[in-house]
Amino acid sequence: MGLLNPRHLFYLASLAVLIAIYLRARAKPTLEVSSLMLFDEIAAPVASSRVLRTDLLFWLEMAALSALSMALAGLYVRRAAPAVHYQTRALVFDLGAAMGAREGRGTRLDQARRQALAIISAAAPGDSFSVIGYALEATVYRAPTSHLAAVRRAVNELKPEALPARAAALRAALMRARGAAEIEVFADRAPARGWLSAAGAGARVRLHQVGAPAANLAIVALEPGTVGATPGRMVVRNFSDRPQLCELALDLDARSVLRTTIVLEPRGQEVLPFGPLKRGGVVHARIVTPDALDADNNRWALAPNDKPDRVLVISPSPEARDDLARVALAVNQSLIVTAVDPVKFDLASAPRYRLAVLDDAYDPGIKAAARLIIYPPPWLEHSTPPPSWQLPVVGTVRMAEMQARADGEQLSQPLVLSPARILALPQWIDVLAYGTGVGSGGSFPLAGFGYDARGAMGVIAFSVNDHMLLDPDKLEALVLTVEMVKRLLAPQDLRIVPTGSSVSVPATGVAKIVAPDGSASAARADEMGRVRVRPLEAGRYEISSAGATAVIYANYYDAGESDLSAAPPAPAPSAPATPAAALAVAAAAARVKPIAPWLIAFALGAMLLEAALLTRTAMRWRARDV
Amino acid sequence: MLEARAFEPGFLRRLDGLVLGVQRARTVREGRRALGRVHGLGIEPESFKEYTEGDDLRFLDWNAFARLDDLTIRTFRAEREIEVTILVDASASMGLPRGDDKLGMALGLAAALAYVAMASNDAVRLGAFTAGRGGTVRVETTPLHRRRELYPAFRPFVSALRCGGDTRMAEAVGRLLLERRRAGTVILISDFLISAGEYEQTLRLLLGARHEVKVIHVLGDRESTGAYPPGHYRVRDSETGELCEVTFGASAAEVCRRRVEKLSADLAAFCATRGIVYARAFGASHFDDIVMREFPRLGVVR
Structure with a gap:
């Protein structure tokens, strides 16, 4: 029990006014009568002190005023959350590139997946789950359903994307999960401050942080230079706090151009020149040394051909x-x-x-x-x-x-x-x-x-x-x-783009799209004769239709996402960190129920009873005297 | 105020058919019309009798003597008048409770009875008694008026009368009797909120002076029913100033009603044993009913 607006307790001062009025009223006014003969059987001698005696009307008014004051002050009671048999829960996954970082025999996403599957297994019968992922934007992979097998399948089919996980996407994911009573967020790093506000006040949000600090190397940039004229260069960065040995390879149209090993100082960045290239083509730079994250170990660039067009x-x-x-x-x-x-x-x-x-x-x-x-x-x-x-x-x-x-x-x-x-x-x-x-x-x-x-x-x-x-x-x-x-x-049949960008490729009829991981999908060309592709993985995409083939190379690099050392050790499933979240959790555990309507109803009832008593008295003692 | 009601033409027209209920004539006056058992001078023949020595020869029936050769004397009813004194209690108790207008009702009744009495050309006067601040009893009366044309002459007295002081009824009546007027009819209008000894002494004085006495007992609506606003009050006696605490309510009202009934019954019983006409006039709201129905029923008027 508590008060939502304690300041409004000021209205209780009205009770003092009522008491003052009552004391004044019960001061026994003097009534002059023709003769005391008529009252000698009921009269009592004048007493110097009186015992406090109150009437029913006074208590009714006191009760009504008290109830109204407490209603204004927002009196509420805490009630245990009712047992809900069919609870809706949302599983929100960070699908940023860092979730694909290797740890042990799996990835961070595998860890999150295991935790989510444990939650699904422990769910009460009838609970429904939704599966939502976010990276560049939020996507609902499974709408709320109590079919747990489908939920598990959706969780198992999640794949990390070669994209940074944006805070806006997390907020969008939480907004899409707003209908859920519990929201389980699986991420490799703590979201930005205030992220819970998107989840709404009524939901209970839990963050499951996965992943441990890991060493990572990334190719930051690749410039092919001018064929036969100026050398190219590639920029490599070490995100670890320790010196890292980095073996690099550079290919031009699948032919090795350069293979070298360098030592990168802790959190250092190295510019490695090469060339100039003797001819144009697709330049592919890669880090051969195994590290935690693969997405940023490859980079492609197009060396313009020296053909005199x-x-x-x-x-x-x-x-x-x-x-x-x-x-x-x-x-x-x-x-x-x-x-x-x-x-x-x-x-x-x-x-x-x-x-x-x-x-x-x-x-x-x-x-x-x-x-x-x-x-x-x-x-x-x-x-x-x-x-x-x-x-x-x-x-x-x-x-x-x-x-x-x-x-x-x-x-x-x-x-x-x-x-x-x-x-x-x-x-x-x-x-x-x-x-x-x-x-x-x-x-x-x-x-x-x-x-x-x-x-x-x-x-x-x-x-x-x-x-x-x-x-x-x-x-x-x-x-x-x-x-x-x-x-x-x-070249129209060769595009080198950053991951996440939308690419239009000329196509006819149904186009076959082969992703870097080898999976194939089909897309129908629109009326303008093109297929839109949005590469979410780093690597080579091949789009073929009607005998023509186009190739898209998707490059990925994001300084924040590639820095895997920034992620703290994964704690146990944590409660929300912000006061608002704590309030949300507390509110969910014991729900606050204002009782103002009941108090107002009580006050109205007291007033009605008082009115009835007054009417009865008026009818008995003439209305003018009441 | 209710006393004004007694001067309304419409109300007075309704009183035209009433006469004051008088049991016997007390006063004799020549040249005035009055019905009584005393034979005497008059214009209305009553009977004949044989002439005896000493009879007034003016009443000898000469026509009968011429035809029958008998000396016969015509007798006449004496023409007599009744002196009516209507005495109103103007003590402080008559002014309370204020909403009941007891004094107004008493004065209205007094004026209405005066009007009725004047229908028979009786000499009528209004009087009021009260006690001054120093405890002295004051009795004020109007002159005697006989003709109805002079009825409005009572209005200044009725309008100017204010209540106050103690109810010293016996002393006031004693002072009135000191005037040593002929016995007539005295109508006493009061709330009789006095001791039984006081009003018994008063009535004995009047009866001792051979007056025909009529008692009109006036109480207010609230007073007679005990319908005071419920609550706790200090109650002060308007005449003695004595205080007590009373809790008004349903039970108190019932006690009040019983007390009023007892007071009325005691007074009525005393009057009945003395041949005094007693009439209750409780509640100003019943003024017309009291005058037009109760008074004829009880013999106050006919």
């Missing part, structure tokens, strides 16, 4: 042609760049290009493996329908502002650009940057990238005239253009 730059502006040619050569010095005025371009004699850059110019039907459309002009020839590759132009703004970078990050302040076209991009083009017109509220795409049957296409909606790409104040525009050219020049 042809690039066509068409623009009516000589300055823009010159700038765009410089950008192309900066990406790959081996390129043969042809910059021409669109009026002078002869389509008939043009060869097939690796990349065609069209600035403020119509595409006359250039044969190219990839296109970069910059500031496309509107189709003005109303007499003939526009060709299929003509992008529909909705309008033009005199000045545009870029709000976000190509990687989606918000700019600190908008980048003011030159005039831009408002384009209605087809669905197969992914928007990379949005912008707004100066002074206008609506946003429109500024850059996009996608694949269709003719190949890759990049779109930049703003104009690059007046040497805008060389303006140091507008570096973001240059970065966006360089990234676009790099993506367009990259």
Whole structure:
């Protein structure tokens, strides 16, 4: 029993007022009568002191006021939690890369799995479980069910992902588990402060921390350098508090280029140069020395081939042609760049290009493996329908502002650009940057990238005239253009991406996807002829459809997740650390039940009884006297 | 106040059919109309008798003597009047309980009876007795009025009368009798919240002076039923100032009712043995019923 609002006990002072009123009322007022003859049989002599005697109405009012005051003060009782036969419980697993760290004969996830299976085995009949995992985001692997075999199967099928476990994903997982009476969280490190708030106040949350400090080595970065020109380098890091022997291997298209062993100082980082490579290809760096975590022991990079590909730059502006040619050569010095005025371009004699850059110019039907459309002009020839590759132009703004970078990050302040076209991009083009017109509220795409049957296409909606790409104040525009050219020049059937990113691969019909661990799955291409793949494991993905094969290499590295020494020894299943969690546990063990409604009902009953007594008295002694 | 009720034209019209109930004539006055057993001067023939020496020859029936040669004397009913004194107790007890308006009721009854008495052209006066601060008894009376046209002359007296002081009824009546007027009718209106010896002495004095006495016992509604607001009170006697503590409630009310009944019964018994008309007038709310029904039933009026 306790009070939720002890301050409101102040209302008990009203009892003093009532007592004062009562004492004043019982001070026996003097009543003048015609003669005492009529009362000589009932009268008593005047007493100097009286025994405290109270009437029923007084006690009823006292009770009503006391009940109301206690109701305002929030009087509650603690009651034992009722026995629930069908309790819902949630098993929340950290599926970050660190959960895949080896310990003994298994991984940290195996430890968590064993604990979870023990909980499932000890569950009361009728208990239902849900299985939720989180890393980059939260995923419900099994909705609440009392079919324990299915729950065990879902737990056994959990796999660590080559991704960092984000705090936001944990909160999302706890929110999805909110309906459960008990939430069991299995993680290799203590979550951030305040994480329990997402679970709600009514749930009992238990953290099962697994894993012990372990030594880990990781390849932080891999730069292939320029073929035949500049050396490449790889960066290796030791997350252990002890010096570690690290044997490294470097392959180029499965041919060994380098194999060396270095000693990394405690928590040290080493830059290992190699090359320059004699030819381009897929560079694969790996740590041969066994350590706790495999996901960060491999890294792939693409060494651009020194093949002299042809690039066509068409623009009516000589300055823009010159700038765009410089950008192309900066990406790959081996390129043969042809910059021409669109009026002078002869389509008939043009060869097939690796990349065609069209600035403020119509595409006359250039044969190219990839296109970069910059500031496309509107189709003005109303007499003939526009060709299929003509992008529909909705309008033009005199000045545009870029709000976000190509990687989606918000700019600190908008980048003011030159005039831009408002384009209605087809669905197969992914928007990379949005912008707004100066002074206008609506946003429109500024850059996009996608694949269709003719190949890759990049779109930049703003104009690059007046040497805008060389303006140091507008570096973001240059970065966006360089990234676009790099993506367009990259082989379409070979992609090297970080884990967790979404990759669109051209495909036809049903595509077969083979993951790094050898498991295969199928995905149907969408109406734009592409399959979206999101690599969650580090390694090589192979997507094949209709005789064509594309390869995706997924790299993983996260400084926080790879640091396995930071995890403390796993304690016994711990109670929630925060006061809120403790309160939640206490509330679950003994539930607080406010009794204000009962008190108010009691007060109303007392008042009704008093009213009835007064009415009875009034009827008996005339209403005016009551 | 209830005394104003006695001067309302509508109420007075209802009293026009009533006359004061008088058992015997006490006063004789020439030229005034009154019914009595005493033969005397008058205009209403009563009978004939043989002439005897000494009879007034003015009443000799000369027509009979001429036809019958007998001397016959015509006799007449004497025309007599009754002097009615209506005496109201104006002590402090008549003012309580305040909501009961006992004094107003007593004055209203007194005025109504005066109006009824004036229907017979009887000489009527109102009087009130009280005790002053120094303990001196004061008896105030109006002049005698006979004709109904003068009935409103009672109104200033009725309106100005205030209650106060002790109930010293016997002393007041003794002072009234010192006027040595002819015996008539005395109507005594009081709450009789005095000792039995006091009111018995009072009534004996009146009867000793050969007055026809009528007693109107007035009590208030609350007083007669004991319906005081429940609770604990100090109770003070309005005349003596004596205090006591009383817890009012249902049982106390019952005791009060029994006490009032006993007081009324004792007074009625005393009156009955002395041939005094006794009438209860309990409750101002029953004023009209008391005047129009109870008084005729008890013989106060006819």
